[in-house]
Amino acid sequence: MTGSACSRKVGAEFLGSAFLLATVIGSGIMGERLAGGNEALALLGNTLPTGAILIVIITILAPVSGAHFNPAVTLALFVRKEIGTKLALAYVSAQIAGAATGVAAAHLMFDLPLMELSTKVRTGSGQFFSEVVATFGLLTIILLTRKAKTDFVPVAVGLYITAAYWFTASTSFANPAVTLARALSDTFAGIRPADVPLFVTAQIIGALAALPVCAWLIGTEKSRQEPSAQSVLSE
Structure with a gap:
């Protein structure tokens, strides 16, 4: 792989992660401000834009980098030997840096301090198990959908x-970079820094647990449309 190709891949991971967090944090702020104290309405205002932006950024950036935007996804594909060590480390660094940049951008748009540590408590066994389930589900969806219908x-x-x-x-963080970045925002979508290790540990467990399950479900038969190295979420 040439240096320019690698830089484009890493740049795509940075850009996608930045847009994702700008959406997560920005929609959380907007939702809370407009909901008038109704947390269900605020959560809905946070949910829909997040799902929408994921569709957009994966569609446009998958041909460039594979559109991971998530260290848990990169880790899983590294374990599957679909991405090398150096590129995986570069991806994770770009994802974390991009996510933090997205938080800063959202704060600037809403006239908030550039970065501020969150005070929102998210702890307990229920939150931990939720993140295991959320990340397990995310990796399962990605790997099985790649097999069934890549597009x-x-x-x-x-x-x-x-x-x-x-x-x-837990409202499904399912992403270590997202978790770290949300600790830098004392807003609706934030998470207290002390709770970050709990979430990240759960996310890694969930991602790794998905691998043998998906391998068993997919089996050893080769797909007639096996994703290439440049296809969605492959490298």
């Missing part, structure tokens, strides 16, 4: 996260 991955991921916001107690 549908953006929609499948967007719809899954939209649903998982509501069926998990």
